[in-house]
Amino acid sequence: MSRADDFHALTAEQWKQLDEQLDQLLELEPDEQARRLERIADRDAATAERLRQLLDKEGQDARLDHHLRNALSYLAEQAPTPSGTRIGAWRLLSRIGSGGMAEVYLAERADGAFERKVALKLLWPGLNSEQAAELVGQERRMLAALDDPRIAALLDGGLSDEGRPWLAMEYVDGQPISERCRSLGLDLSTRLGHFRQVLQAVGLAHRKLIVHGDLKPANVLLTRSGQVKLLDFGIGRMLQPDAGVLQAGPGWKAMSPSWASPEQHRGEAPSPASDIFQLGRLLQAMAEDCKPDGKRRRRELEAMIERATRADPEQRYLSAMTFLGDVDAFLAHRPLLAMSGGPGYRARCFLTRHWASIGLAVFLVLAGSTLLSQQWLQSRELKQRHAAMEAMLGYLQDLLEQSNPHRSDGTPLVSGAFLEQASAQLDERLGGQPEAQARMLNTLGKIHLARHELLLARQRYNDALSLAHHHELEDIEERSLDGLASIGIWTGDYAETERLLRELVVRRSRGDTVANNLAGAQLRLADLLHSRGDYPSALALAREAATSRQRPVWSDRVIGMILRDQGRFAEAEEALLAAYTLEQSRPRPRRATRAELTDHLAMLRMHQGQLAEAEQFLNESSRLRRSFLGAQWDGLLWSRHWEGVWALANGDSDRAAELLDLAVADYQRYFGEDSHLLAFARSDRAWAALAQGRLSAAREGFEAAARRLERMRSSGEHPRLAEPLLGLSLVHLATDRPDRAQASAEHALGLRNGLPEDSVGAMAWRANACRILRMSGGDCPMPTMASAAPQGLDAWRLSHAIDGLCQGPARTMAFCETD
Incomplete structure (x- = not known):
């Protein structure tokens, strides 16, 4: 007789009877249910106990799910769907x-x-x-x-x-990957080549916010042609872009117990980390009968598997791409992240990679004559010293690059204090070697730039430029100039930066450099011209750079943000989505670049009036930044600014004010008082103050923003100067100064009239300026087709500001009664 807890041993007829009895019990009140169970127990104690387990209030749904699924599976095994159906x-x-x-x-x-x-x-x-x-x-x-x-x-x-x-x-005609590898007797390198395909496919799914949840050899087939095919991604579930949380779909939570991660066994939803665990188990199965030669190589393979299959999900590889990086390092005999080895381990990797040249050198030493050997040894000593210096500089640069969020492989970023200490010790340690010192300063400048610590970056690049210029180090000088140009786009020294970039464009146009260096200089200049508000010139230059197709993601991003700020939303969307898709298709997409692109797409969606989709993009951007910067790092200023703007558009003025205060402080600290981004943040913060009914704070913010934007260009005015001018117009209206209100609104409308006439977004912006101008007593015909323009960020910002004023300091003003 079967035990009461052995549901698997039941026959189909027993399952049918149990199911009928369960249905009857579920229709009864608790007291009657208990009496019925007692009567069943008198006849069949095991059946009564099974029914009690299924009716147990503790985890009833989970038990029903588990046992009924087994029952249905069993019944289906007995009666498969007939062929020909x-x-x-x-x-x-x-x-x-x-x-x-x-x-x-x-x-x-x-x-x-x-x-x-x-x-x-x-x-x-x-x-x-x-x-x-x-x-x-x-x-x-x-x-x-x-x-x-x-x-x-x-x-x-x-x-x-x-x-x-x-x-x-x-339909895939293949075998489970571990079986196929064994049957063909493949060597370890070939097996790892197939495993690389698996990692790339899983990495693609994770970038699409999809997890698999059941990775095992039966779901990873290898075809006769050597093509890897992953099956059963339908068992996976989509991740919510805002928090990386599993979106629970209907149906059962399926997993293979022998392959599931510890957290899946605890009942938690599958996640990218659980896929990493299963990938580690898969690698273990693929290499089970094919161990590498040598103790160190075996330890490296074991370390990769151990890293992937750790019990704590946070201690596994951060992503499939990080795992892929270690597999590539193993194949190339480079140090592995999973090993975290010291100098001895790194040295052995170096010897393995360069065994041929080292062996040749040893042979020459032994075979040469005494005189030739002495001369060769002297020459070799000089070369070794140079090679040692190159190796040491490369090692230090690699170490410092761990602080670069654009290059980080998921390991914790080196602290800012460490970078400060490294910079302070350069004079002492490398004072007699200007080339080495300048290279290290450029590396520090690049890292500070990637971390948005622009004032520190400018200092490092300037020090490197001084050394390079004094010692005629042309390559290093150009890298320093390139870095300073990148910084100048944001920190406010626009005239000098434009001169520098135009010089770089001319220098690189001479044909003595590769095309992508020219495209890079053109795109930086286009970015600067966009920052200064010269949209037509910026767009023409960016499109010229795009024709080389050397920097396609960068080109499309710059083109997209210029078109967005011209109000040409459909064209902007096409360019930004093209950039995003192309970046996603890279073997190792850069998280920092993806975060930038999702920021731009979020701002576009806000202008298009699609707040829900904008929020999804912002959540994804914030998640990406926190994944490689940490939750508290100051470099999150981008996320804070755009999240503050979204909160303002959504009517949450208090949350907007809180986030925008942080953004203003961040821009002041890292970009300096002359940055156009600080001006935009101050203007956004002032709109939040209007929505809160705080006139004094709003006036102060709008005036500071306007002063900076008025000085952005040597000729003409910045189109976005219209934003603080319209805010000031409302402040003047609320303080009963209609003449000044009208003058500010007319100035703003004139700026917006300079945008493309057929731009849908610009029509809406002109209509909003007309609305304020009419409120101040001015005359303004509404733009043609304005009614077809989207009610986006500009309109919502204006509406919330008027609501805040009319519920507070300006509630008695005439425009509150008529608007």
Whole structure:
């Protein structure tokens, strides 16, 4: 007789009886339910105990899910769907597998439209029609997003006549990857090459905010041609862009216990970290019968597996791409992140990589004559000293690069205090070697620039430039100038930076340098001209740089943000999405670049009136920055500024004020008083103050912003000067100075009239300026087609400001009664 807790041992007939009894019990009140169980226990104690377990209030849903799924799986094993059954446009041929969520059939096209065989996944019964439709829809959306040759493609899907969800997938004629590697007797390098494909495919899914949740050899096939194919991504779930939290879809939580991560066993949802754990287990299975030669190489392989499969998810590889970096390092005999080795370990890696040249040197020493050996040894000593210096500089630069968020591989960033100490010791340690000192200063400048510590970056680049100029180090001098030009785009020394960039463009146009260096200088100049408000010149230069296709992501980003600020939203969207898609397709996408692009897309969505989608982009950007900067690092100023603007558009003036106060302080600290970004932040903060009804603070912020923007260009005015001018117009109206209000509004309207006439966004902006001008007593015909323009950030900012004034200091003013 079977035990009461052994549900797997039940026959189909016993399951049927248990299911009927359970249904009857669930319809009874608790007291009657207990009496019925007692009567059942008198006849069959084991059945009564099973029913009590299923009815247990502690985790009732989980128990029902677990046991009924097993029951349905068992029953399905007994009665598979007959061959020849038609499901959608497909005819079942034979069953080729089954799992915790579905049975899988080989199927062929039944309607004669074309010939094709597929793997048709038929989910177990048990969902209602609404849940089933939602599950199919979610899986189709996920798999459609994973357009990659290493992931089995989704071809079709729907509901069967019995209401069971089904998905028709690309049929893959392959073996589980570990079995295939063993049967072919592949060496370790070849196996790791296949594992690289797996990591790249999983990394792509994670960038699409999708986790797999059930990675194991049966779901990773290797075809005869050597192509890796990942199956069953439909078991995965989409991640919410705002917090990296699993979006629980309908249906059962499926996993393979022997492959699941510790947190999955605890009942937690699968995550990128659980995929990393399963990837470690997969590598272990693939290399089980193929250990590398040498104790160190075995320890390296074991270290990678150990790092990936740690019990604490936070101690595993940060991402599939970080894991891939260690696999590549292993193949190239470079130091591994998982080893965290000291100088001896790094030296052994160096010897392994360069064994041939070292062996040749030893042979020459032994074979040469005494005189030749002495001469060769003297020459070799000089070369070794130079090589040692190069190696040491390379090591120090690599060490410092751990502080660079653009280059970080997921290890903790070196602190700012460490960078300050490194800079202070350069004179003492490298005072007699100007080239080495200048190189290190340029490295420090680049890192400070990437961390948005621009005033520190400018100091380091200036020191490097001085050394390079004095000692005629042309390469280093150009790198210093390039860095200073990048800083000048943001810190306010616009005239000198423009002169410097134009000089670089001319120098690089002479043909003695590669095209991407020229494109880089052109794009920095375009960025600067955009910062100064010369949109037409900036756009023309960015498009010229784009023709080289050497910096496509950068080119599209600059073009997109210029078009956005001209109000040409559709064109801006096309450019920014192109940049984002291209960056995502890189083998190792740069998180800092993705964060910048999502910021720009968020601002575009706010201007287009799509606050919900803007919030998603901002959440993704914030998550990306916190993933490599940490939650408290000051370099989060970008996220704080744009999140503050979103809160302002959404009507949360208190939250907006809090975030924008932080942004203003950050810009002052890192960019300096002359930065245009500080002017924009002050203007945004002043709009929040208006929404709060704080006239004095609003006036102070608008006036400071206007003063800086008025000095941005040697000729003409910055189009965004209109924003603080319109704010000042409202301040003047609220303080009963209509003449000054009208003058400010007229000035703002004139600036906005300078934007492209056919720009949808500019039409809306002109309409908002007209509204304020009319409130101040001026005359303004509404722009043509203004009604078709989106009600976006500019309109919401104005509306919240008027509401704040009319509920507070200006509630008795005439415009509050008529507007």
